[in-house]
Amino acid sequence: MSPRRVTLADVAKAAGVSPTTASLVLSGRGREMRISEEVEQRVLKAADESQYRPNAVSVGLRTGTTRTIGFVSDTVATSRLAGDMIKGALEAARDRGVMLFIGETEGDPELERRLLQAMHDRQVDGIVLASMYTRTIKVPKEITASPAVLLNALSRQPAALPSILPDEVEAGRAAARVLLEAGHRDGIHLIGAGPRARDLPPGGAAAVERLAGIREVLKEAGVKIAGAPLSADWQPEYGLEATRAILEAGRPRALICFNDRIAFGAYQALGEYGLRVPEDVSVVAFDDHPLASWMRPKLTTVALPHYELGRKAVDVLFTEIRHHRAGAARETGVHRVPMPLRERESVAPPGP
Amino acid sequence: MSPRRVTLADVAKAAGVSPTTASLVLSGRGREMRISEEVEQRVLKAADESQYRPNAVSVGLRTGTTRTIGFVSDTVATSRLAGDMIKGALEAARDRGVMLFIGETEGDPELERRLLQAMHDRQVDGIVLASMYTRTIKVPKEITASPAVLLNALSRQPAALPSILPDEVEAGRAAARVLLEAGHRDGIHLIGAGPRARDLPPGGAAAVERLAGIREVLKEAGVKIAGAPLSADWQPEYGLEATRAILEAGRPRALICFNDRIAFGAYQALGEYGLRVPEDVSVVAFDDHPLASWMRPKLTTVALPHYELGRKAVDVLFTEIRHHRAGAARETGVHRVPMPLRERESVAPPGP
DNA sequence: TTAGGTTGCTAAATCGTATTAGCGGTGCGA
DNA sequence: TCGCACCGCTAATACGATTTAGCAACCTAA
Structure with missing residues (x-):
């Protein structure tokens, strides 16, 4: 069926030299081992014409x-x-x-x-x-x-x-900064973790560090986190419900969602309440899931690289x-x- | 650094037999080759105690x-x-x-x-x-x-x-049937291909076959396709625009979107026009992208397995x-x- | 007594390559 | 004339397994 692969021995035979010589030439050690120009050419030609490629399994065993x-x-x-x-x-x-x-x-x-x-x-x-x-x-x-x-x-x-x-810490900082730079100082809510450093969902190190970055920047700017619903899993469903809870309680100005899926749910809740993004409420998130650029308006997010x-x-x-x-x-x-x-x-x- | 792997030779030596015998026993050919029960046990024990595992590279070369x-x-x-x-x-x-x-x-x-x-x-x-x-x-x-x-x-x-x-053909049939079974007979629009068999986006075999399945079932039921915008790429953006075009022209009752991303765009357009899914317009799609179960209402779709x-x-x-x-x-x-x-x-x- | 069979194992070859050690020939210096 | 270095190449071995061929010892039957 498939024709046998050509081996080093085949090349050597075709070039009229020993396998040793062929190996030396093909591994580039020809010069070093004083193989003559002429023999070297013969080997190279034979290898080329027969389309020789070393068997990686054999090389693996040997080396x-x-x-x-x-x-x-x-x-x-x-x-x-x-x-x-x-x-x-x-x-x-x-x-x-x-x-x-x-x-x-x-x-x-x-x-x-x-x-x-x-x-x-x-x-x-x-x-x-x-x-x-x-x-x-x-x-x-x-x-x-x-x-x-x-x-x-x-x-x-x-x-x-x-x-x-x-x-992730720097990502947290970036998310906070983008809101500060837009002029936000009040009504900033977190969804997915916080507001205190110890308010974390189970598992995953991302939450800790993102939260740390966010808190650091906001603190430096003298801005207080308005609140954060109890953190649960980071699915759209949670984003939807958490945002509803926030909206029940008052009027947020900005949301930092701990991932894009949460933001997706948040958009839905904001829609239900007739609020517009970003005119009424700004949203930042993390991950840059493909989803983020499908949402309308497109989501500003800190990308996982x-x-x-x-x-x-x-x-x-x-x-x-x-x-x-x-x-x-x-x-x-x-x-x-x-x-x-x-x-x-x-x-x-x-x-x- | 890492201790040398134990080889078949090591096992053989530990068991006091030749590598041949060890190999025979470990490959289960011991019985066949009349290796005594006692020797067999010795080899097995040695292999087990030394945690011997054959070197796959070597086996690859040999076999x-x-x-x-x-x-x-x-x-x-x-x-x-x-x-x-x-x-x-x-x-x-x-x-x-x-x-x-x-x-x-x-x-x-x-x-x-x-x-x-x-x-x-x-x-x-x-x-x-x-x-x-x-x-x-x-x-x-x-x-x-x-x-x-x-x-x-x-x-x-x-x-x-x-x-x-x-x-894909059967998938097309399934999509059409789900609408027929819900009672739809009029105002069924396609987005992504059709209405004629030759109206296809460039590249990709899925469109042809899905369309064939859809057309077959609708035809058998004596139902006519109400229309289909010119087909382009299958991104949400296209779904949004195509659906807007349909809505400009009239009132659809059902949409067959050639994939979920199109349906995602369609949802957005329907929202803009104040139409509700599924009360005003039913939507079926293909692929079962994770997106499909995040959308509200959740999207009925024929899954790519x-x-x-x-x-x-x-x-x-x-x-x-x-x-x-x-x-x-x-x-x-x-x-x-x-x-x-x-x-x-x-x-x-x-x-x- | 001896040919032949069975038993229970092992020596040796093999897979395709890399590499070490060495070999025959030449030239040179002492 | 001998020893030595150098040149240009090759023989032989190793990597770690599988597999073929065969060997020594014992038994059996003619």
């Missing part, structure tokens, strides 16, 4: 490096965002001629263990362990079998692995791999990736 | 099969849907103890070629070539190096590879691989995956 990395995450499908993260990782890997294994753990530690093993069995050069929403995780010990980095996650154990995270996170993770992983090969110790720093503000149409100066 | 398949698509990040497809593929692969390489071509044939080569260099057992929206593609000749299937795509060349596709498509692709790929190993010829059938109707809140009997 121990497979030009392959693993990307294991808790879930790949939850959101479009996961896709962007993978896309970033994929492109960074491609730039280096490296392939990506992917695996999904669904939060099951046993599955995670088996996946990491399966990847190590295949001799991956390194592993990106990703979480789809920012949180602290227990790093499985299997991971130590190769260089690794944490993406969107922090290790519970201290000094375990390098982490790549979005800069999924693509860049994915790229950065692979970049850091490769410096880890280099260090590892050089026998250096493991790094353990935290790398923060900026969250860019997407200014659209949902923020305006407060009305009279 | 030619790597328990690895490639998933290459034009894009992984475009939508949440891509993620679901990968998730389905991933789980089907996991069920078989197989790992997944992923790659993204961005529609670039050169990149596609290189990706397929990179995968074949790594001796993948087979390849899923996926498109994120249904269409006919030119199958690159590199793909013939291993078993392969097409996912969400049809080959331009005849009889090339098996294809896995959503059953991405997860199942992914699973099915891997299933079919594995029967291909089996056939290939048995020396059988390539299959070339088209496998249709049903598109389930998600009945929600956007369809009601026509008002007076």
Whole structure:
């Protein structure tokens, strides 16, 4: 059926040299090993004509490096965002001629263990362990079998692995600033967390940090948070109800929604009450879900840089791999990736 | 740093037998090769105690099969849907103890070629070539190096590879039926394609088939399509404008939107005109984007079964691989995956 | 007594490459 | 004339498994 692949031995035979010579020439060590110009040309020609490409499995066995990395995450499908993260990782890997294994753990530690093993069995050069929403995780010990980095996650154990995270605190600051700069000082409500630093929904580190950034900037400006409904899950449904509650109680001038889905629900509630965005109420959110630019008016939001996170993770992983090969110790720093503000149409100066 | 992996030779030594014997026992051929019960136990014990796991790279080199398949698509990040497809593929692969390489071509044939080569260099057992929206593609000749299937795509060349596709015609029928069953007979407008069979947006096979299904059922019922604006891209913006155009011209009773994003735009236009869904206007769409259940009222839509498509692709790929190993010829059938109707809140009997 | 069969294991080859060690020939200096 | 360095290449080994061929010991039957 499929014709047998051409091997190094085939090339060597065609060029009339030994496999050793062919290997030397093709790995660029020809000069160094004093192979003559003429023989070198013969080998190159033979390789080219037969379309020789080295068998990566064999190379992997011989050298121990497979030009392959693993990307294991808790879930790949939850959101479009996961896709962007993978896309970033994929492109960074491609730039280096490296392939990506992917695996999904669904939060099951046993599955995670088996996946990491399966990847190590295949001799991956390194592993990106990703979480789809920012949180602290227990790093499985299997991971130590190769260089690794944490993406969107922090290790519970201290000094375990390098982490790549979005800069959520700065994002919080940006969200607060965009309102301040529009002239808002009163009637600013939070939906998703707050108003106090300890008012947080369960799970997820994003809330803490976004809230910290928001509080810091507002405090510096001497602005008080008007209020925040009890925080629950971050779904549109909650946004809808929380906003209704706020509207029952009074007249907000600005909403900081802890993600776009909440803002989506908030829009619906504001619509019900006949209030217009941004003339009556300004809205800022986080994530930059595709939804954000479909909403009308388009939502101003602080974007999660999924693509860049994915790229950065692979970049850091490769410096880890280099260090590892050089026998250096493991790094353990935290790398923060900026969250860019997407200014659209949902923020305006407060009305009279 | 990382302790050396334990190899078969280590196990053999620990058990006091030859590597041959150890291999035989561990591959379950011990009985067949008349290895004594006692030796067998010794080997098993040694393997277990040392936590031996075979090096998959070595096995790959020796046997030619790597328990690895490639998933290459034009894009992984475009939508949440891509993620679901990968998730389905991933789980089907996991069920078989197989790992997944992923790659993204961005529609670039050169990149596609290189990706397929990179995968074949790594001796993948087979390849899923996926498109994120249904269409006919030119199958690159590199793909013939291993078993392969097409996912969400049809080959331009005849009889090339098996294809896995959503059953779009039946989906069209389902959308039409849900309106008929609610009692609609007049004022049914299409947005995204039609009304005539040749009124299609550029690119994409889904439009043709959905339209065919819709037309078939409506025709059988003796119902005429009231109209359809010129079809353009399938974005919310177009849905908004197309619906406005319809509303300018008269009073629709039902809308069949060719995807959910169009329906999202349609909702906005209906809102502008003070019309209520579903009391004044019923809306059906296709895809079941997450958006569909966030909209109010929740959108009735015919779902693209991405997860199942992914699973099915891997299933079919594995029967291909089996056939290939048995020396059988390539299959070339088209496998249709049903598109389930998600009945929600956007369809009601026509008002007076 | 010996050919032949069975039992229970192992030696050796193999997959395709990288790499170390070495080989035959030439030129040169002492 | 011998020893040595250098040149240009190749033989042999290793990576970690699978698999084929075969071996020693014992038993059986003619």
